[in-house]
Amino acid sequence: MKVVAIHSQKGGVGKTSITLNLAHEAMSYGFETLVIDMDAQGSATFLLGQGSAPRLRAKDWLKSDIDWNSFIETTPYNGVYILPARKGLRKLDRLMSDAVSAKHLKQLLKSLKKQFDLVLIDCPAGINTVTEQAYRAADLVLVPLTPTPLCLQSYADLEDYATREINVEAGNIAPFFNRVNQRLALHRECLGSFAAGQALPPLGWVRSTTLMERMALNKQAVTDSHPEHPVSKDIDELWKAVVRRLDLHHSR
Numbered sequence: 001m002k003v004v005a006i007h008s009q010k011g012g013v014g015k016t017s018i019t020l021n022l023a024h025e026a027m028s029y030g031f032e033t034l035v036i037d038m039d040a041q042g043s044a045t046f047l048l049g050q051g052s053a054p055r056l057r058a059k060d061w062l063k064s065d066i067d068w069n070s071f072i073e074t075t076p077y078n079g080v081y082i083l084p085a086r087k088g089l090r091k092l093d094r095l096m097s098d099a100v101s102a103k104h105l106k107q108l109l110k111s112l113k114k115q116f117d118l119v120l121i122d123c124p125a126g127i128n129t130v131t132e133q134a135y136r137a138a139d140l141v142l143v144p145l146t147p148t149p150l151c152l153q154s155y156a157d158l159e160d161y162a163t164r165e166i167n168v169e170a171g172n173i174a175p176f177f178n179r180v181n182q183r184l185a186l187h188r189e190c191l192g193s194f195a196a197g198q199a200l201p202p203l204g205w206v207r208s209t210t211l212m213e214r215m216a217l218n219k220q221a222v223t224d225s226h227p228e229h230p231v232s233k234d235i236d237e238l239w240k241a242v243v244r245r246l247d248l249h250h251s252r
């Protein structure tokens with residue numbers, strides 16, 4: 001089982017949208033997958049949740065084990081499950097900060113090993129104890145970037161923090177571009193300057209399209225509703241790059 005955290009310091013860069021599409025890709029390729037919504041906003045829960053299971057309370061995250069199956073819901077995607085968020089998750093940062101070890105989430109996830117091939121953690125924006133736990137639990141941290149100078153500056157800061165303060169290996173943090181418009185000179189410049197300054201190229205890039213914005217209306221990944229659209233090809237390329245980087249295979 002491999003764990004991927006989808007995270008960025010910046011809000012609104014596509015963490016949840018990409019999580020939904022990767023979950024659909026995982027289904028298409030036959031990977032049993034759990035999406036964990038760790039954002040109190042509950043956007044992934046809105047898109048994938050069915051409202052059928054009781055919600056895990058923030059304080060339950062502090063326990064040494066969790067009866068995952070009581071809280072996990074099926075989703076419209078066969079073989080994809082979700083641990084939904086609830087608003088009380090806002091307290092989790094404060095609750096966790098002194099109460100648990102740095103690798104608490106990593107330990108908790110171990111009991112899922114036999115059940116899932118892949119866990120996708122949709123993180124909140126910003127850096128706090130919850131996102132630190134996700135970094136320590138993750139085999140790969142996927143970071144969506146928009147091609148803007150401030151977003152790139154924010155990534156430089158995040159990369160520095162992750163590698164120096166949380167000891168994430170440089171190869172385990174994987175930025176990729178989202179909301180790219182190749183017709184905009186600024187976007188082309190940002191893609192170029194980023195590539196020049198990084199040891200590894202970005203894991204992929206996903207074009208900007210209103211189809212992605214409309215996704216929340218029908219709660220359907222674009223790879224599901226528009227499999228032949230170029231944006232679905234971008235996402236499929238990104239998915240394949242994630243699979244390669246993780247050496248993901250059917251583990252159960």
Ligand SMILES: Nc1ncnc2c1ncn2[C@@H]1O[C@H](COP(=O)(O)OP(=O)(O)OP(=O)(O)O)[C@@H](O)[C@H]1O
Nearest residue numbers: 011012013014015016017125179207208209212213
């Ligand atoms: N490739 C894309 N093209 C156009 N719009 C996009 C694309 N990706 C995401 N969006 C839009 O950007 C907005 C933010 O996306 P999303 O909620 O996935 O970001 P987020 O990083 O999860 O936000 P938050 O930090 O609030 O959790 C949404 O309106 C979404 O539809």
Ligand SMILES: [Mg+2]
Nearest residue numbers: 015016039043
């Ligand atoms: Mg989100």
